Amino acid sequence: MLKFLFKPSLFYLLTLGILLPSINTNAQVYREEFGKNRIQYKYFNWQFLESNNFEVYYYDGGKDLASKTIEYLESDFSRITEAMGYFPYSKTRIFLYNSIVDKQQSNVGIRGLDFTIGGQTNFIKAQVEVAFSGDFTAYKSDLIYSVSEMLVNEMLFGGNIAEMFQSAFSNPIPTWFTKGVSAYIAYGWDRQSDDIARDYVLSKESTKFNNLNEDLSIVVGQSIWNFIAQKYGQRSVSNILNLARIIRNEESSIGKTLGITYPQFVQEWRKYYADFNNIILENYQVAPSSSVISSDKAKVKKISDLKFNREGTLLAYASLDNGKYDVRVINMNSRDELLLFKGGEKLLHQEFNENYPLLSWVDEFTLAILSVIDGRNVITIKRVGARGEQVLPIPNLSQIQSFEFKEGGKLAVMTAVINGVSDVYLYLVNRGSIRRVTNDRYDDRDASFLPSSNIIVFSSNRSSDSVYVEGPNTIKEVNVNQFNLYTYDLDLVDSVFGKLTNSLAIDATPYALDSENLFYLSDQQGINNLYKFQMKDSLSSQMSSYALSLKDYSLDPINNRLAFITTQDSEDVIVLQGIEDLQQAFTPVTPRRAFETSKILAELRRKRLIESNVKDTVRANAIGEIAKPVQPKIDSLKEGAIDTDNYVFKNESKVDSKNYKFEKPTENTQPAVGRSFLSIYQNRQAENKIRGPLNYENRFQTDNVITTFVIDEIRSFSQLLEIQMADYLENHRFHGGVLVPYNFKSGMDIFLEYEYLKERFDVRAKYYRKSIRREDRNTLMSQRYNLNRFEVGLALPQSSEWRFELSPFVSQTKFIDQNPLLLLNAPANIIPERTASYVGFKASIVYDDSFVAGVNVHEGTRAKITYESHYKANADAVGFNNLEVDLRHYEKLTKGVYLAGRFFYGRYGGSAPKQYLLGGVDNWAFNKTISTGDEKDPLLFQTLFDNSDILFHQFTNLRGYDYNSFQGKNVLTLSAELRFPISQLLEGSDTQSAFVRNLQIIGFYDLGSAWQDLSPFKERNNLNTVEIQEDGSPFSAVINNFSNPWLQSVGGGMRTMFFGFYSRMDVAWPIRDFTVQTPRFQLSIGYDF
Template sequence: MRPNRIFHMRTYLLSLLCLLLSATVVNAQGIQVEFGKNRVQYHDDFAEWSQYESDNFVTYWYGEGRFIGQAVVQLAEYDFQEIQNVLEHRINEKIQIIVYTDLTDVKQSNIGSEDTFVNNAGQTKIVGNKVFVYFDGNHRNLRKQVREGIASVYLNAMLFGSNIQEIVQNAVMMNLPVWFKEGLVGYVGERWNTDLDNQLRDYILSDEFEGFELLAERDPKLAGHSLWHFIGQQYGKSQVSNLLYLTRINRSIENGFLYVLGMPYERVGLDWAVFYKDRYSVEEQRRDTLSSAPLAIKNKRNLPVTRAKISPDGRQVAYIINEIGKHQIYLYDIAKGTSDRIFKGGFRNAFQATDYNYPIIDWNPNGQEIAILYEKRDVAYLRIHNVRTGKHTEEPLSSEYQRVYSMSYVNPITMVFSATVRGHSDIFLYYTNTRQTQRITNDFWDDLDATYVEIDNRRGILFASNRQDTLLKQEKLDSILPIDDFDLFYYDLEDRSEELVRITNTPYANEREPMAVDTSWFSYLSDASGIYNRASGYLEEYIHHYDQLIQLEDGSEIRLHVDSAMTSLDSTLIDTIIIEPVIKKRAVTQPNTNYHRNILRQDNARRTNRAVQLVLENGQHQLHLFQPAPSDAISSAAETGFQQQRSAEVKKATVIEPKKKQQAPPSSRQKPVMSILTESDRVSVDTVRVDQSRRDTGKVDIDNYLFQSEFDDEESEPTVIIVQEPENENEPEQVRIITSDRQLSDVMNRPGLRTKKPYEFRSSKIIPYRLEFRTDFVTTQLDNSLLFDGLNSFAANPDGFNLPNPGILLKANFKDLFEDYEFEGGVRVPTTFNGTEYFVTFKDKKRRLDRQYAIYRRNQQFSSESLSFVPSRREVNILLGQYGVRYPLDIFRSLRATGTLRRDRVTQLATERSSLQVPTTSEQRAGLRLEYVFDNTLDVALNIKNGSRYKIFVEGVKKFDLGFTDGVSFDLARGAMGIVGFDARHYQRFLKHSVIALRAAGATSFGSERMVYFLGGVDNWLFNSFNNEIPIPAAGQDIAFQALATNMRGFDLNIRNGSSYLLSNIELRMPIFKYFSKRVRSQFFRNFQLVGFFDVGTAWEGNDPYSEENPLNTSVVDNSGLVSVRVNYFRDPIVAGYGAGVRAMLFGYFVRVDYAWGIETRVVQDPMFYLSIGTDF
């Protein structure tokens, strides 16, 4: 009978093992298990691609993205020279731009799907020149993406080089902070604007403001963009390229700042804080704060609120919260102050861009239903939710809509959409009862924020657009790019006129978010002052011009402009001439608010005159109620500092009063002559004299309209001429005559004068894309990992498991342009030159069901002792073929299946006469492995993750015999094996930079053949040793394969073995040097980690570790076959180990050093030292 203390120890260890297993769940064959996230293709639109090669780019698009692709070609060529000038760099290769129709399609692309923070010793990553962009209904945002993509390619070439030699030289030495590159890409991609200014203002004026470094950690792109903007404003834009050049030459950002700006990087950060703090503090004093208290909505974690709509009776507010892809819609009762969730969808996704466009909501005019337009698996659904009953109806939206951007009810069965169809964002009427669509606009201009209004008892649509005129006509993109600011337009639903009413015409501002206030007034948001504030307006009728109606004797009529004449009409045919006024509508607008923060969205309940507005203040999205008072006008708000700088980009302007010309006959009419300008009275753009009727978008003076005639008109106002001084003295000045507000808008809305024509797009140059492959990486490194599951044939090596000897792994990877197809081939040559391995894999990820093909071969020789003095030698040859499929359920979850055909051949080499009699054995097996994989881990640093991942698998292996000696023979009745296992890991953030990593794994094999697992040691152990004291199954038993169960530190390999095992590990990984400095330049110290660990596990035969079938406690002593003694004694099957270690990058390898003490049968063993390579456990 065993002592009680043994029983207590066994109970304790079992409890501890179960505790660790309950905390998390990893792998049957070592720790290098393939998890991974997925890209899901929901459609077949990627089947055919088109390409267009222009002067500096090769652009690709698919399906109905032709017009988006054309716009990208023209935008890229339009800005190419300017970006080169800003960065002062050139590259020889053409940049490849891949165009997607929307953000959802980008997420389905395979480009960039490889994992980061993997061991890349000796790997030369070919820095690509691929840029992928998508359309969100706004060509200005599309232009921003194109510019940022070009800038990223250029920065990679500047900082890391454009050929393999330069990349190898610079890849390790460049340790730039994230804000440096991301901020510079943003700086080149778009000018400083109202949205960026609002975000930075809110941070700097908040209580959490602690300087540049904290913002760089929270939002590196905003921090970097603001710093580069600050440098450009304070020191000149030329210093940006100087900083880039010297940063690369000196291999140090600190030296770059010191040499170019004459001060250290830290001082520039302090000056940045003072600059913006002073500016925003002064601006804050001149503006109003929100007087109302924010609604107490359910948002404790301060997540982004994307949309808010108030019910028609003004009693409830529906709002949307989006947590990096997981969206929830709440209904807030204003009287009760409570929120109820009515809809949820999506999932948290920190790895791809968050889609803040969906879902879209709007209240039905009946006040009882909310329309919810959301997207699921790339299909848009329209759900009608009844707020009283909680029931809903749902149907997919017509597939013609590529994406919807806004939705507004016209009546209970009709909606107005702003949506993209065939690459154009236009306005549509959608009938919910018939699912039919009626198109309102059909051109290449961007039409957004469509909302239904009733003004003067007439139904209409207000929307924002960057169109240049008011005539509705079918237009295709040609020589004009739709990249101007947004103005508001009105479309009358009663007469369906082909002419719109222009509400605003502001060259330096954007107007968005229109809404109806009552039957006379409407409201909208404008950033004319540099902050989005509310303005209001109404429509009035006026006499646009006069027509003459000529009635002829035969009863027909001719209508002409009153100033026109018909020279060929016989006057005797005229009966009557009537002069009629032509009445049109115009808008009268005025500002209403002067808030200190942007109003992001607004919505009004017209029945009760109660409205809601969304603002960002103190880092929180807040909802405020207010009562619209459109007639309460305020004086124009002063411009912010950024808005003033925006105007100052046109450096000098000269106003020339031209002499009045004498009228000349039509044949001698002269065009304006461009002459050399003298430096007379220079004024800024803010004081350029422009016709007041053109500046005030609300009032239209009919006397200032010009009608074409055969005579020259006198110029009553001066011509505005813009003179841009060159940055270099030797360059000539650029002169441009400004004759309209729209031309002045062109000047103000881009960094430089828009004097060049867009690139001429020729449809004849569009060709189908042909498959092409490029080298993705080439690897030459030291490696001893287990390839292809690490299954060794037990018959080939019955004396124990032999880890691969360290060898030189040569591996090359090739991918096509879209990374849908991937070839990988390699060879590993051991340092002993025994056991060379070859493998080739091919992956087909074109469609949702991913496919993989693989071939693997290894040939290795083994030596063992024999009864004679001549060692026995045998050669083991493994030939393996695999076919695998992966079906992704979403980005984190997938179902996988792998079929395997394997042949293990053992040949006895001739060392003596008896060895010639040993036959060659060949074992053939077919296997099928099914897996369910989940992985949402986020790599925050090398070997440090956050999140969870796990795998559950079932495998079946069937032995068969296929022979061709005497014909073809096939036999399946040879043996079978089944395996069930799990593998999971969880990473919990700890003390900001550290992580607590939990791991558990287990597997069991069963059937007429089994697997034997050897517990002990670590993965990729460089100087491993095998424990021969623990008995292993004898040759001839039903053991088919052998595998490792690691990590179990404190012991050699084979501290326990059996056909089943359970194992758990816990590690504390602490990058200690990150706690002493925010910026650790050295790669060694940046990735240096202290590790504390505890391992516990067991392997056994039979039903449980304490089963009598377990041979662990039995030892057979054999004296040359004369005397055989069977000894039984007690060993606790559960072992544990604890210790500490370090992790560091050395010579491009992630080296793991562990020092561990093992615990076996309550006894602490002597410590052991482990040296291995590889990440994670």
């Protein structure tokens, strides 16, 4: 890392960060910093492969997967670009992770989606990160989705700098439009989108999609694009995207392309899936709400696993919430629910493995929970009703897809990944070791034991039952539409897997009720339903006919009960029914499945035709070789042939290099055949070569640029210019900016920051310069105050939410009195210049589990405790310290109503404590400041008076009051807001107006006080006690005026986007000395706390 700091390129970037006219931070230079963390558990040694259109980066253990990935992407590149009608400007960089756990250690996107004042331009990067998801079937589609999403973003929001700046001032295009089309290109018309779309039109009346949560928005958007392709043709997809690229309006682009109004289009989409629903509901049933047994205690929308214990008395399930999970157990007799285990971390805007945790009962009251802790797969053994737990590490395996304990609890079977290949493994509990069962490139899933045997049953997309077949060589060859059930006997050394089912569908989640009956889930008819396979006669029969797919299930053979997970009102629920209610069903194929089956059969016919043609060609060539007559040997040269043994040059003269004449080029008399653009493009593709591996180098690119203005409390209107740069992986980040007052006379701020985030510890180096200049033409007063500070910080993240920071620093203040009269008649012993130097440290504990729920809306909690100490380093310096506690909480009360609260306490101490100035708001236009003009006034500026403390004083917000209404070395404020985002309250009325879309109404209450030594919590305090003493008099008096030491205000306000800047207008009624005063209007820019 130290060598890197001295590279010439880095010096150039440091200089560039200061001198560029547009520079980026977060327009919140003076506001508290929180933020999430990423923890690195391993070192990534990156290399990459390069082709015509892609660069695929990989690290140890990922070379084979990277090679297959780049080959597959090149083969599918034409289809992707043709589907969206867009060809990218540059190569796409793919960073390939061996597992989702590894990808969670990436620093890309760590800054999240938090707010800036305005004027921010984000730069679109031709780069994606993809994690191998456990098998090639899922990875194949996930890869195309990630690439498609990046290309759509580049297409709509800027492939060049001009388009990026234009998109910064355009209305945002919603998720259902952008990510929906990416999902359609990757997954097509799949079962999940079909289920969710039909459930949505059945249960939701609203046809406005902008306020849906992201997951639902993507799938609904996918169904919308599928409808467009099915009804209006595939070409309409690219036409709509290209028109949206121009006019930046998704509704108009759809309406103008299809020739109908947008409301008509939405009604057509709704009717399209409603008609399918009506057809399906004639032959399928809906799970009754009365049979739902899952409670709403988990408050999440996804349930990942479901398991009865062998006695059927307890039912365990896992509920997910963005990476966090709860494991709950239902007592089937009393229906009481117990929270048994909590784990995981809330990961926002970051991929997490939705398959974890996995559950399996060891015995009647002992549950095994498989999850990831600190980047490693472990099994946590928990006993119901008992404290404590046992943790068993699982070596070598990653991306575990399924696991089940055998009776006795000494052996478990798993499907997991090693080196990018999914296979079946055994886990020996006593030894803590694993043993491989299958060894090929097929995808294996859902392994379990047949009762009282050593026979494993699992689902696989293998096309052969031989154990010696290696599987597909390329990703393109992977069969994603056909998974059948297989068995393998651990006691027999056999070269054949036992194949149980043989269908053109995905058969999954096998569970043997007994030695004769095997249940499993299958989408043979288009919807995942329960099937039964009879071992004796090898027959399968459909046993349920639900209209929405079963996601998982568990059987209780002792009590003849079935529990399964399905969807109701876009949320996962657990439904309970009796096994005796399962009757053999015969349901028709859904329209989606009919369309899918026709494509599968057409592809099979195409492959068979190719194989047949190849065989015919080989056979014909073989026959031709046999029938080919023997050619006689040639003893003499044909006329005109070259005799290499007796060759004579025509011209024996030497070449005249000084006067050489080239021969005239001969004209090509052959016609140019097959040189169309398409053939040239195809030839270019045919010549594609994969180069590498090459070593990864730190190349930097601009993340975003901010050009905005700040209303400084002392220097008034100022221009803020910022830039943020990072390498591809965002392990190295540069952040710099300047703040220049518009009058160019009040001073200037410069800051530059470098962060190194690649290791377990995060390192930061920061330089900050602040300059304040004050002038008074009447008195010729002219003073300059400068602060220079350099710090090196070290942060230790404990989780994605917690971190500890320590930053040693050196700083220096300089006071210069520039009054011209001092040059003519300076008083004796008066030095108009003074420099104070300090050394010190800053320590912080930061907690942040909040997330962005809308414009100026958060949910969650933020907290920061900071202690900073300045020690004198020269004679003119006087030491001081500072302690601050900042606590914020954001709670969603109901739809469109949020409560936000903030507690802030600060205290200066030491020999020269500084001041908190209470009153006003950040970036307040037409602000007012109270200044008493006496020596106690922290804002006093006069000739020969060194007020360098102004460089450390802090303005603290309190609405309804002027700046510096109260001052003291202690401050405490409380703020509460009710926030009403209009766009969320009026779900049924989407608007393209940025003003209305970002409009928010608030009500607030503020309380605060600042004091020196006597706390306002005491009856006698600094604010109601006045000491009177005459000069030369031995007597003094202390008077209590019974003033209220607390300032209060109550009021309301409006927030919205105005000319590209988020603006606030508040009307506050100050409450001072128990009296409600005249309301104050305050106009400001920027976001609330």
